[in-house]
Amino acid sequence: MRTLIALLLLSSLAFGDIVHLRNGGKIEGKVVDKGDAIEVETANGKVTVEKELVERIEKKDYTPPKGMASRKPAKLGAPYAHPFYAFKIYLPPKWAYGKSSGQAAASFWGPKDQLYQPRMDLFYQVSKKELVEFVTAYKDAFKKSMKDVQFVYEEASGIRDKQGYQFSVTFTDGDPPVTQQAIFTFVSDGDRKYVLGFNTSQAWFERYYPVVDASMRSFRVYPASTLSAEDRRRFLTRYQSGEQYYKEGKFTEALGDF
Incomplete structure (x- = not known):
């Protein structure tokens, strides 16, 4: 604990550290000591992390988090708001709310592209877990259900004024196996946890990534219905x-x- 506190004090003035989490995740940015927690100022906002969830802090010269270089401004379409799950999101152009897929609370469908129709799903869950713990459990479940899983990018960041976490992962699925790539964005508002997910073949991922990422980051949460x-x-x-x-x-x- 003394070593951790010393590292925090040293890093609180540096704008460019990597916080290594016990779940294997990383957060990059300016670290400030907040007593029992640390606050990390990332390229997308401030994130608070309990110290007990931190493995170590690595000092380095600041560069934007991995994945930020390819993030480009994207024009979005119409908004969609849900009456009970209390959220609002701006969808990619010509996308619309449609029939929910599987256990999703809501699904948003894009126009057909040849034989493929893109879809973004939203899952809702009430959980008392801290966001980092919630994401860890989600990643563990994903690794058990899919083959050849590799996490290629992850970042903790603020989504509007809420805690957020995002990761992208590749895996194989289907017969014959096809390499897929997915992006998941998590938003936490107390016990309310929202998960936005999108996946497609790895060959098509970059085609949709800019607008899907922008849509996910437009997500905002409102007070819950009584x-x-x-x-x-x-x-x-x-x-x-x-x-x-x-x-x-x-x-x-x-x-x-x-």
Whole structure:
């Protein structure tokens, strides 16, 4: 602990350190001692990390975190807001909310590109785990369920005014096996945890990465609804029905549900 505190004191004035986390992750930026925690000023905002989650701190000259060099401004399309999961996100151009895939709380679909239709999923979970612990569990589960997993980039950063974490990973899937690449963005608001995920073949990943990354980083969280679970279910059923009528151009029916 003395060694850790000494490193923190030395690094608090340096703008360019690497915080190595016990889960294998890394955070790069300016480190400031905050008592039982450290605050890291990254290229995307400030992140607070409990000291017990820190393995060591490495001093170095500051450079933007890996992956930032390829991050380019991207034009986004229309926003989407969810009534109960209490979030808002700006989607890539011509993308829209559609049928949820698997266990996703919401799925956003892009226009078909040849035989492929891109999709970004949002997962929601209530968890008392700190964000770093939550991400670690997610990564462990991913490694168990996929083959040839390699984490090629990860970064802790602020997403709007919330704690965020992002990583990109390659893996093989399918028969015959095809190399895939995915990007996951985590946003924490107390016990509420949001996970945005997108994956495609590695050959197509760079094609979608700039706009998907920009969309994920536009994510913002609002205060949670105070309605009961049953009231939420009833409202959401009507809301989704009205939304479907609207998509089909049946505006009178849509107004009846809304």
